[in-house]
Amino acid sequence: MAFTTKATIASFGGQLLKLSHKSAVTGTDMALNLYLPPQSSTKAVPLLMYLSGLTCTPDNATEKAFLQSSASARGLALLFPDTSPRGLDIPGANDAYDFGEAASFYIDATRAPYAQNYQMESYLTTELPDLVFREFAGKLDPSRLSITGHSMGGHGALSLYLKYPGKYRSVSAFAPIANPSRCPWGEKAFSGYLGDDREEWKKHDATELVKGWKGPLNALIDVGTGDNFYKQGQLLPENFEKAVKDAGIEGLELRYQEGYDHSYFFMATFQHDHVNHAAKFLGL
């Protein structure tokens, strides 16, 4: 077993596994949680990967977003990766909540001192799924994968989906950072991880990436109108929506949820719709 099992927790008829492994890509130990629904004891089920927001470990969403309830009902597995490598001795990496540790923005950094370990795009698209599908062969179906996420993880879900056509069957996002090149969080992260060339930033920005998308988008996005980060212009879902519309792309459902904030209460409320959205495209 490539994973160390830290806990096995009975949950909604299935099992929540708290795992860790030594990543060759990040050069660190990486934590993750994997929820196996009851259906996986008799057949290979599809997998929905959930990317968390700033400050989070894999545990926050596992404990507070309630996705397992719907995943159990629909028969899909959930994968909760971590938000960055941890435990590195990088000066300044723990000074702010929105840069460095727990704030990787799910890209491959090109600038020192982050380039060596902050290779989250490669980790999430190759090493981690390969390992999970290999170690849980028979329980997980490697041909059926979708992606979702919250806030920074919504950026991660949308941008990875758009960068790797065909890899994921569908995408959804809760309050995503939808145009990171144009918001303070994204500007700080991209300049720190990628440098100051804004043309490079576009390669990691969902609102730019979507302009080249072919076919239907299979995307669901929820944003709360009471979300302070939305009000502060950190999320900019309207820019993403306009880019989709201007490119004539079908298949985006963007919903503004009246009065909802940026918290896990918002996600717990609407997770059911996001799991059902994925399930529809995962053949369930």
Add this chain to the structure above:
Amino acid sequence: MAFTTKATIASFGGQLLKLSHKSAVTGTDMALNLYLPPQSSTKAVPLLMYLSGLTCTPDNATEKAFLQSSASARGLALLFPDTSPRGLDIPGANDAYDFGEAASFYIDATRAPYAQNYQMESYLTTELPDLVFREFAGKLDPSRLSITGHSMGGHGALSLYLKYPGKYRSVSAFAPIANPSRCPWGEKAFSGYLGDDREEWKKHDATELVKGWKGPLNALIDVGTGDNFYKQGQLLPENFEKAVKDAGIEGLELRYQEGYDHSYFFMATFQHDHVNHAAKFLGL
């Protein structure tokens, strides 16, 4: 408004209110959370009070037990009180997780230095519901109240239900301390709050109290077989079950859930059944 509103959070179509008030009974500020389901905007709905376990504030269950999802679907409100008075300068009250602050055991203490403020039974049966029903008149129906809880809060739910016949329409409990006079947690708490007279303890012990119960019990209890506290003899649900059976009382459903532990994952899995149990007796 007798309450200070610290937060109003949109959640499952309703509102979660984080409140506090000055309690005349405990002599302290007391925190609580109140979930109002969408149905309460047009009519008075019944109320289910949830008592938390050792170490918890009102927030733990609010964030992790997901009772709100089912409460929203069924149309009942949820009240999450705190687990003790807080902020008192009582020597030793913060030295252990299982005695003093966050560990009131929901009784009226008779021993100094706790007797003055640790009057949680009075607080929960008079001041708090009176205040909540008065301040939310029209949204809550004071004639329809049920009670539930986890661990120490399961003890609280069962014992208050049995001490006040007719006050609550039904009771349920997740992994309750069902016979506190006979387990280490209960012995420590009862001797500290009540003194060493074990006859006094019986007045606060569900397994003793149930012997005098008349009529059906309207009780649902879930216990996980993988619960370490159950294995260590802190919960003793079998003693409660035997007392019920010996007294010829009907209406106890006690379920052992294979492999489940003592955590919020256990509660989140089975909360739906507990909300439905309450709803049945609350006329929903």
